[in-house]
Amino acid sequence: MFSQPLKDRYEENGFLVVEALFTDGELAPVRQRIDALIADPASRLAGVGIGREGDTKPETKGTGDVRGASFLVRFDPFFQDFARTPKLLDHARGLLGPRIKVFRDQALFKPPRGQAKPLHQDQSYFLVDPVDDLVTAWIALDEATLDNGCMTYVPGSHKHGIFPISPDPERPVHHIPDTGAIKLGDAVACPVPAGSVIFHHGCALHASADNHTDTWRKALILHFATSEAMSARDELNEQVSLEID
Numbered sequence: 001m002f003s004q005p006l007k008d009r010y011e012e013n014g015f016l017v018v019e020a021l022f023t024d025g026e027l028a029p030v031r032q033r034i035d036a037l038i039a040d041p042a043s044r045l046a047g048v049g050i051g052r053e054g055d056t057k058p059e060t061k062g063t064g065d066v067r068g069a070s071f072l073v074r075f076d077p078f079f080q081d082f083a084r085t086p087k088l089l090d091h092a093r094g095l096l097g098p099r100i101k102v103f104r105d106q107a108l109f110k111p112p113r114g115q116a117k118p119l120h121q122d123q124s125y126f127l128v129d130p131v132d133d134l135v136t137a138w139i140a141l142d143e144a145t146l147d148n149g150c151m152t153y154v155p156g157s158h159k160h161g162i163f164p165i166s167p168d169p170e171r172p173v174h175h176i177p178d179t180g181a182i183k184l185g186d187a188v189a190c191p192v193p194a195g196s197v198i199f200h201h202g203c204a205l206h207a208s209a210d211n212h213t214d215t216w217r218k219a220l221i222l223h224f225a226t227s228e229a230m231s232a233r234d235e236l237n238e239q240v241s242l243e244i245d
C-alpha cells in the first residue's frame with residue numbers, strides 16, 4: 001500500500017526503494033518472456049527495439065550481447081497487462097497524482113561482465129513538462145547487487161532541475177550532466193532483491209556500475225508521467241507507451 005511517509009521519502013531523496021513489490025510467482029512469466037527475447041531477439045514483436053552491449057561504444061557498435069530493449073509495453077499486450085498491475089499503478093499515482101500514463105518504456109539487461117551506465121538524469125533525454133511529472137519505475141527482474149551493477153542515486157539531486165549536458169566523446173549516446181558549482185552528496189548504492197521496484201524522479205542523478213559477475217542483472221523500466229504532461233521533443237509525444245487514465 002502506498003502511504004504519505006513513502007511520498008515524503010521520495011520528495012526528500014528523489015528516489016524510493018520498495019523492496020519485493022512483486023513476488024517471484026508474479027515475476028516468473030515476465031522473466032520467461034525476457035529470457036526468450038534475449039535468447040532469440042528476432043522473435044520480438046514489430047516495433048520492439050533491441051540494443052546490443054557494444055552499441056554505446058563506437059568501436060563495438062553492432063556487436064555483443066543483448067543489452068536492452070525498447071517499447072515492450074508499447075507494442076506487446078503482455079507487457080501492457082503487466083504495466084497495469086494495480087499495486088504498481090497505486091505507487092505511480094501516489095507519487096504523480098490520479099491521472100497517469102506510461103510515457104515510455106525500456107528494459108536494461110546488463111549481461112555478464114556488462115558495462116556501466118554513467119551518471120545521468122532521465123529528464124535530460126525526455127524533457128517532460130512539468131519537470132516534476134516524470135517518475136521512473138525501475139523493476140528488478142533479478143537480484144541487483146553491488147557486484148552486478150545495482151542502481152546508485154545522488155540523494156537530493158532532483159531538486160536542481162535539468163542540468164546542462166556535456167558530450168561524452170567516447171559514447172555520444174550518453175548525456176553527461178554538468179552540475180557546475182552545485183554541492184551534491186555522494187551517490188548511494190541501492191542493492192535490492194528481485195521483484196523490488198525503485199521509483200525515481202526524472203531529475204534524480206543515477207547510474208549503475210559494471211557487472212562484475214557471470215550472471216545477468218535485468219530490469220524492466222517504466223517511465224510514468226501525468227496524463228497531461230508533454231515532452232518538449234514532439235516525436236516522443238507521438239511514441240507514448242501506454243495511456244492509462
Ligand SMILES: O=C(O)CCC(=O)C(=O)O
Binds near residue numbers: 149
Ligand atoms: O538499469 C540500469 O542499469 C540503468 C537504468 C537507468 O538508467 C534508468 O532506469 O533510468
